[in-house]
Amino acid sequence: MMTPDLLHPHRTSANTHLPSRRNHAPLAMTAPALVIITAITLVPLALLVVASFTDFDVRSLFTGRFEPVGFAQYTALLADDEFLHSLATTFIFTAALVVGSMLIGMGVAQLMTHLGGLMRTLVSLALVLAWALPNVASSLVFAWMFQPGYGVVGWLLTRLRVFGDVTGVAWTADGRLAFVVIWLLVVWQAVPYIAITVYAAQTQLDHTALEAAAIDGAGPIRSYWMITVPMLAPQLTIIAILSVIWDFNVFNQIWLLTQGGPDGATSTLGVYAYRTAFIGFDIGKGAAISVVTAAILLALTGVYLKRLLANGEEL
Known part of the structure; x- marks a missing residue:
């Protein structure tokens, strides 16, 4: 008597090749995204690195001529x-x-x-709305709030008689005050993400240790710093690393409020690279500054990925 395999000799052969065809499906589906990412990220990054080893400047924009200078741009930065x-x-x-x-x-x-439930919902909604607001719009609102003469911050502080009459103070014309204004703006934008993420992590904690500490007479502040914070250490570490990466790369808020002034007091690497490359048209030097910035951010990203893997996350 003939077996089913002998009656259908080609069916087994077709089935053995089916998994092989399926294995190519994920690659085929992700290939367009990989091509786009390469085109808009890796290619410009490679061109940036190449430009940092040249004397590309405003003359090169019109003539297309530039000369390789090796590491001269980097040594000049030092x-x-x-x-x-x-x-x-x-x-x-x-x-x-x-x-x-x-x-x-x-x-x-x-x-x-x-x-309570209602108040927590309202606070969460306010945090999400503050986080979702574009940073350009937030920067313009802050610029208006701190305007001398009619800014609401100066008016409010004067009404409260905290520092006397400060309605005429030019907040962004003083280096330290400008630093404070930018700090307030960026922190205001960063707090919602951190607060919601940390709150979500806190809801997953085992509160047995906190209850035991309360029975032993530990106060809420001590319990928070001695028990809750150590339990949140993995999440807090990842949030802190992400915050370092984002804050290191802040540009829009600084440029819209002070453009790096006064006298370079609020000039960061991003602002200095922009001014060098697109205002001074020293493209080669600006590219070198950007490469240094990218290298620092790449190192921070490596630390972030290492922490993710240490916490058992899959990339």
Whole structure:
């Protein structure tokens, strides 16, 4: 008697090749996205690196001529006081932003755990709306709020008699005050994401340790810093690394409020690269500044991915 395999000899052969064809489906589906990502990300990045090794400038825009200069652009940056100042400002500004946004975000998240359902919903809605507002619109609103003469911040502080009459203070004309204004703007935009993320993580914690600490007489503040924060350490670390990456790359808010002024007081690497490449038309030097910035961000991204893998996440 003939077996089913002998009656249909080609069916087994076709089935053995079917998984092979299926394995190519994911690659075929992702290929268009990979091509687009390569075209809009990797190719410009490669051209940026190439430009950083040339003397491409305003003359080259009209003649198309430029010469390779090796590492001259990078060695020149090391002797450029304005670059070193922008680099230091970027690190200081990033640290201030991350610390401020993390502490305020954690405080808001802790507050949300003590709110009722309706109030928590309203606070969450307000946070989402603040986070969803485009940073250009937020920057323009802040610029109006801190305008000398008719700005609402100066008017309010004068009414409260906190610092006397400050209606005529030009907030963005003073280096330290401009720094504070930009800090307030960026932190205001960063807090919603941090608060909602930390609150979501807190809702998943085991509260047995907190209940035991309360029975032993530990206060809420001590319990928070000694028990809750260590339990949230993996999530807080990832949020902090992401905040460093985002805050290191802040540009729109600074440019719209101060354009790096006054006298370079708020000039970060992004602002300095923009001014060098698109205002001074020293494309080669601007490209070198951008490559240095990209290298720092790439290192931070590597730390972020390492932490994700350490927490058991899949890439």
